[in-house]
Amino acid sequence: MTSFRYEIDVPLVAECDVLVVGGGSAGSAAAIAAARKGADVVLVEKYGFLGGTGAMVLDTFYGFFTPGTTERKVVGGIPDLVIEGLDRHGMLMKRPNTYGAGAGYTYDPEVLKVVWDGLVADAGVRLFLHTHFIDLAMDGESVATVVVGSPKGPRAIRAKCVVDASGDAHVAFRAGAPFEDAGALGIAQSLTTTFKMINVDVGRATAFPKTEMWALMQRESGNYRLPRKEGSAHITPLPGVMVTNMTRVAGVDGTDVEALTAAEREGRSQALEYVRFLRDKIPGYEKADLGGLSIQIGVRETRRIKGQYWLTREDVLSARKFPDAIAQCGAPIEEHHASGDTRWEYLPDGETYEIPYRALVPVGVDNLLVAGRCLSASHDAHASVRSIGQCLAMGQAAGTAAALSVEHGVPPVAVPAEALRADLRKAGAIL
Ligand SMILES: Cc1cc2nc3c(=O)[nH]c(=O)nc-3n(C[C@H](O)[C@H](O)[C@H](O)COP(=O)(O)OP(=O)(O)OC[C@H]3O[C@@H](n4cnc5c(N)ncnc54)[C@H](O)[C@@H]3O)c2cc1C
Known part of the structure; x- marks a missing residue:
């Protein structure tokens, strides 16, 4: 590929403790969690609304409940605030999954956008909509400056800690973090226009x-x-x-x-x-x-980063537990592959596996966390853990960890799991 080089001055529009890139389920929850911990938070989102795939493509949150004979709620905290907000507008219903994968919450996606607006504003997050992550500059192993595209041209943002919740791991990719590229490898799940x-x-x-x-x-x-x-x-x-x-x-x-x-x-x-x-x-x-x-075609899987822990198919199907768990998941492996029907593989009845904090911490970049569908997981594990319930929970964990990292002046990898878990429990997460 031929390339050309250009250099421009980019005005600095914000400095903050925590920058969250991507205002989908994971990113919105991350921004709220970090702001509620007292961090100065900027959230950038390329569309004109929050909610991501949950608002653009879908209308049902899965992952809140275990499937099987005895239903158990496994997600709480900020996800509950979203549910309560939808309920207050009379736009929420609980219904069984078509394929037996546990009950879901179905909502009106237009109202979801309004609910996120309120939650993010109440938490004091500085929100930049119509703002697109483009690139970054590194200082050693840390992300020093992030460049975003705005209607006024490129703008710079500096943050002590960055949460990549872009779905496609755009920030981690530009920062040089290792990842598995499901699309380029030809193993990505199929796409769906709803x-x-x-x-x-x-x-x-x-x-x-x-x-x-x-x-x-x-x-x-x-x-x-x-x-x-x-x-x-x-x-x-x-x-x-x-x-x-x-x-x-x-x-x-x-x-x-x-x-x-x-x-x-x-x-x-x-x-x-x-x-x-x-x-x-x-x-x-x-x-x-x-x-x-749907506002755009639904993309299930692209880049999955290589983090401090790589969640596997065996972890999922054996309902594995971790000392640094930040969330639980009981959803089956749901693989929408190219040929034939969707493949479903279930955990033992009523069981959950845990998502370790280390799966949100990329290798090789000091001040970066990921949350949502770009976490560190294999193709099969990702096919289970990508439900919105878990993306919300991962977002809450990443935002809380980012705030702790800034508060204590340590990189995310050094945030003590026990302190993080205690904060998450206090904020309603089910661990
Ligand atoms: C077709 C389909 C059906 C599914 N069905 C269900 C279901 O019924 N229930 C369920 O629970 N899960 C379902 N899933 C899975 C689930 O929707 C996703 O895994 C989940 O929504 C991912 O959340 P996220 O926050 O990681 O990413 P997203 O919700 O995709 O959020 C990423 C955000 O980042 C923004 N962004 C991207 N790039 C940039 C950039 N450069 N700059 C700024 N912002 C950027 C995007 O606009 C978006 O708002 C489905 C997925 C698909 C594709």
């Missing part, structure tokens, strides 16, 4: 068994282009509205813009084909319309 159907006769649509819908998807594959034959549609808090998870775009490197552009087009095209199928073939959808596509 869509919303309005004017649905919900009673008739939900009375039609999902197994019959899946059989019809198989039988009708000569008449409709339906790459995934076992997708789901679920009820929402809004009357006449069903939300789907049906399309499948496989083999995409989600950090390659040309591949991502092609995937966006393909996802939208598939969505219209599923709409046609639903209207033609599934009871209750005869008079339904497309109510909207």
Whole structure:
């Protein structure tokens, strides 16, 4: 690849204790946690709202409850504040997962954006929306200055500690932290454009068994282009509205813009084909319309950093516990691969594994933490731990650890796990 070199002066717009990059589930929770600990926090987000994939693509939080015979709630603290906020707006319902993976909280994503606005403002976070992480300058092994793109051009931010909650590990990548690149290796989970159907006769649509819908998807594959034959549609808090998870775009490197552009087009095209199928073939959808596509295609997996601990498939399936645990997870391995149906592998009934703090601490960069789906985990472990419940919990832990790191003047790797765990418990986390 040819390259060219340029140098410009970049105005410094903020100095802070903790900079959080990415205002999705993990990043918003991280910013709130750090600010509640007294840190001066800046949160930058490239879109005009918070919530990330949880607001752009989805409407259901999984990971709060264990699946199996006896349900147990395993996530608490800041995640509970989000749930309470949605409930106050009357836009929350609890419902079973289509595939038995434990109950989820379904909400209106538009209201979720407003709930995050309130929580972040109440915590005193300095929020910069429409602000895009571009690059950084290192001082030795530390991130010294972060360069963001803003409507006024590039701007610089200095922070004592940085939390990368960008989903794609953009900061860790530019800082030179090691990572596994699922997209480039061709092992990344497939992408999905979700869509919303309005004017649905919900009673008739939900009375039609999902197994019959899946059989019809198989039988009708000569008449409709339906790459995934076992997708789901679920009820929402809004009357006449069903939300789907049906399309499948496989083999995409989600950090390659040309591949991502092609995937966006393909996802939208598939969505219209599923709409046609639903209207033609599934009871209750005869008079339904497309109510909207996800704001962008949903990307499940890109870069996973190599941290002080690498969470594995064995850790997940054996319900492993860790002395530096910062959260629990009972969600199964849910792998949306290129060919055939989604693969589900469950933990022993009612059990959870723990997420160690070390999986949020990258190797080789002193003042950086990661949170959310770019944590340090193998492909299979990631397929379990990426639910929003766990991303929220990881965010709370990373933000708390970042504040402790600044308060005590030590790098994140030296933050004592017991102090972190005590703070998390005090703030409602379930450990
Ligand atoms: C199709 C699909 C269906 C799924 N279904 C479910 C489900 O039903 N329930 C569930 O619990 N989980 C589900 N998941 C998993 C879950 O949604 C994700 O793992 C989780 O939302 C990731 O949260 P995060 O905070 O790590 O990342 P995100 O929510 O993606 O947040 C990253 C944020 O960083 C911002 N950002 C990115 N780059 C930059 C930059 N350069 N500068 C500034 N900001 C930046 C983004 O705009 C975004 O707001 C699904 C995932 C997909 C893709």
